[in-house]
Amino acid sequence: MTDQAINPITLAVLAGRMEQITDEMDATLFRAAFNPIIAEAHDASHGLYHAATGDTLVQGKSGLPIFVGVMSFAVRAVIEKAAADGDLADGDIYIFNDAHLGGTHLSDMRLVRPYFRDGRLFCYLASVGHWHDVGGAVPGNYNPAATEAFQEAFILPPVRIARKGVLQQDIIDILMRNTRLPQSAMGDLNGQLGALDLGTRRLDELLDEYGAGTVSAALDALGDRAETLMRSEVAALPDGRWEAEDFLDNDGIMDTPLPIRVALEIRGDRLTLDFAGTAAATAGPVNIALPTAVACCYVAIKHIFPDLPANAGVMRPVEIKVPDESLLAAKFPAPVGGYTETILRMIDVIFSAAAKAVPERVVANAYGTINALSIAGKRANGQPWVMFSFYGGGHGGSAEGDGLNHGNAPISTATIPPLEILEAAYPVMFRQWALRPDSAGAGTHSGGLGATYEIELLEEQAEAFLFGERGRFPPKGVAGGASAATNVFSYEQEDGWHHPPMASKMRGIRLKKGQRVQLMTPGGGGYGPPDKRDPAAVARDVAQGYVSSEAANKIYGTAWQEAEQ
């Protein structure tokens, strides 16, 4: 890249134009994707990355938040592979899903395409999307009993799916033979290839219009400005070191709590996140690979400073220390399918630590589990079915107000399907789809409520699986706010209701017609001491049934009984 100075007007215009290219790539895939995880839940992302370092230059705004930090690792893996291959050419496209190289989990298929200008590598374009099925032991790849990545999915290292613009049918054949849903996979692959094509065309136009030198200078300048912005945000915070810890219930194999610890240190305009003291890598799939851990720190930081751009410059003043061999830097072939639970807990501890430094900048912990619940069986005509969904919970309270009731996870922007869509597609009926009273953490500003979902089986039999968390350790409040309720899962058998022995994780419980499962999700933690809560707000909570009068008396005293709503 050049050191050519760029005028501030061109820079502001180019910043918007490049953001638009990546937004258009997002839009192209969302429209074309076959599977609802991409089409509806937007579990995908696109961006432009540095030719030499893989650093994020620009990234689409509508993709999944966790990808904002993780994509540069995917590009870096391809840069290394391309160097080893030694013959990178215009029109090549690499594809892989190896999570130990590219972060997140094996369901995420990453496509990386070098962009050449005048015979020279200018930057990389990348597309990632969550495919519906990539082989492995369990349809949909959420296998709570996996002890190796091999049991989670088939593993593809970076290989070229296109060479000099020619698609390699051999690679496509291997891919399609390793998924239970080849039609869906082919649709998603085509969508991702289409997004990369579109990005390439748009970059061509942009470079024709402004010249490669100017665009290159703009990219450099945007990185520097992102860094300046971040430094000025950090410098405004007090110096010091603050620690926080929290626990995962277990890894699904051994029922032992797993600590996640962070020390957040601010010195001038630099910020350090040190995860020393975190549990070692585990047998079960709550491990994450190092790229995921780094990306997760970015998500947490961007939630604290929402105006930061999606640009690697933001992370220059940030140092992340992850102990080797910990469950935050697990080595191949450790299973990583449950990565969502672990990074949600990382975000929680970062928030808890930051709240000790600057409470008004931080929200209390959200419900903190993705709650992947699947119910599977066969219909009377022998046709198999799998209902797989994630369920919502409460958001944390903040200095501004109470937390949101029934929101989505901080790492995601996914929406939940309507119950009528689920009931039309699967033999189930929702007996309850409701807010869960008394599930929020109390506080000056309370957390949002979690939910109660109660599902009755309408076919003869089925099996239920759950991959959740927060069954033993509730989401915490900050700044004196109280914890929320824990995640409670129960299922009905002939002799009554049961809870799974692992609290939040369960394999293959058999259900018969008419039996129910019930998932009660956590609310969000509270913000500020409960005794400072406006009695009128408590009175409203009781009148609306968000809080029972017994709980209100216990937590807030009886002043609310005299208050006007």
Next chain:
Amino acid sequence: MSKMIGVDVGGTFTDVFLLDETTGAARVAKVPTTRPDQSGGFLEGIGRQVTDLADVGAVVHGTTAGTNALLERKGAKIGVITTEGLRDVLEMRRRDRPRTWGLRGNFEPVVSRDLRLEVPERTLADGTIRTPVDLEAVRATATELLDKGCEAVAVLFANAYANPENEARAVAAVRDLWPNPHVSCSSEILPEIREYERFSTTALNAYLQPEVSGYLDRLDTALRKGGFAGEFMIVQSNGGVMDTATACRLPVRTALSGPAAGVIAAGYIAQTAGFPDVITGDMGGTSFDVSLIAGGNSVLSPQTSIDFGMVVRTPMIEITTIGAGGGSIAWVDKGGLLNIGPESAGSTPGPVAYGQGNTRPTVTDANVVLGRIDPDRPIGGKLDRLDVEAAAKAIDEHVGKPLGLGTLEAAEAILTVANSRMAGAIRLVSIERGFDPKRFAFMPFGGGGALHAGAMLNEVGIGRAIVPRYPGVTSALGCVIADMRQDFVQTVNTLISAVDPASLTEIIQRHVDDGMALLDAAGTKFEARETVFELDMAYVGQTHTVAVPLPVAIRNGKVVTPSRKEIESAFDTAYHGTYGRLLPDGVRRLMNLRSSVIGRRPKFDLATLAPTTGGDAEETCTGTRRVHFGDTWHDTKIYDRLALPVGECIDGPAILVQPDTTVLIEPGLTGRVDDYGNTIITRVEESA
């Protein structure tokens, strides 16, 4: 009975467009909008145009009464009666959040939890009634809601789209005891799968009903009292009109009434002028609203969110909004990057130049400092002369100094970035629909858009801009020409192999009959009646459906049953058009049937609005002003736009002024007055 009146009530002004069908004469008037009751300005505006309402055949109204009630949460106190276990659906939404980053902000539904009551009843997804509705419980809850002071009620039952029986029985019981007509039923309003979207639409309908029907009643009464004996109609969000009885029953369909009328007018004007493909840009105080018209047809979107968690699912003219209006604030972030908006000074306090207390520079301030807006003829604010010096100082302080630019450079920078964002919206709107924006014309309307038309040509590569003769009253004009239209939907949810063409025909027939009955009931003449049918279809396993146009013949009012083969081939054509391929082994599913019944209203000849031919353009030149373009000042001629004769070409730099709009013709561009009085702006080399 030869006059037609269109009235559009906007945030600041109420616009009235009067057409005398006998003489072809048209007149426009602008009066201040009255708040909170808009009927004052409405009647005042009409009063300025006609003395005897007996002459008026139709009054058509584009209203923001519904939009405002939703945005400002000023609807009625309402209750909900719903299925046991599901009272929180409205509050739980689809598990989204207000903003991606920050995790702040919460949500209060329009009906609080203590007014959402459950009754024993349950229908399954296949339409089987598992638990018959307990009507005693329904009556008890309705009574409880009345006792708690509810003015309207929504009945929301799970799977009522598949079988409305339980819901219909409950609604009948409620209507028996409810003291007013404000009872909204989810399967009547939107018999479509997806409970949150259906419940939200129905609840918002109930929320608007007392307010909107009260407002329309007041207007109707006042009009009748003034001797009006014609038809009073309301513009819907889909760009068609409905009679007031329908509007009182389905007020939620007015959620985007005002902007829709503007797009309808823009489409008609552009098509008449020879540009069936046009992108409209309405620049207001806080936003720039973009809409696309291809082949003379507006794009409709199936639903919209009026605000976080306030989903309205009814066909609406698709309008994409970005926060780049005249009042949008320019600022430099901590990283040194110039940004425009989303914060806006709106119309109060407005731009710095308005002198109403704002000190941060806006897009309008940049236009003022560069001489593009005449400071001596302010369109907004309360000053006699805009405060150019204050605007310059604000730009200097907040943009110039942080970026190391002079005042004029900084003002140009603000416009460049604002234009770039507007151009981005135009590009995205067209590309998302699979169109190349270069083949479209750009039509600015609203007060500010015509200042930026030239920039759109340069930024997007569009060939021409067309500025309508009366850009400030486009929505009111749209009211006069909009067709009458009713939309219907019914979820079918069945595999193609299992479709029963006879029962599908029954639904189509019902939609046609209901739609035609509404046309019959209207006191308006139609030039033609049309029906349009569309199926939402997808392959099994795919989430997003494709809109499949289905040709259906109607003979003597009777629907001719479409064959399964016709449905299949219609799907293949539509699917291939969208995705460029078919799935050879894919199983096709039919989700919804959508029907529209349209009564084409007579259009008036836009040429009646045109100015005279002949005459000397120089006589309409009112002087010159220094205007800054690029890096230098240009002596720029100012013309009285409405007096320019047909066929006249004005080369830039030039400014054409009319009472509520400034048209800017930049150097290198030329503006030609077409046969209808529109100004067509093109590059000089292309105008020959």
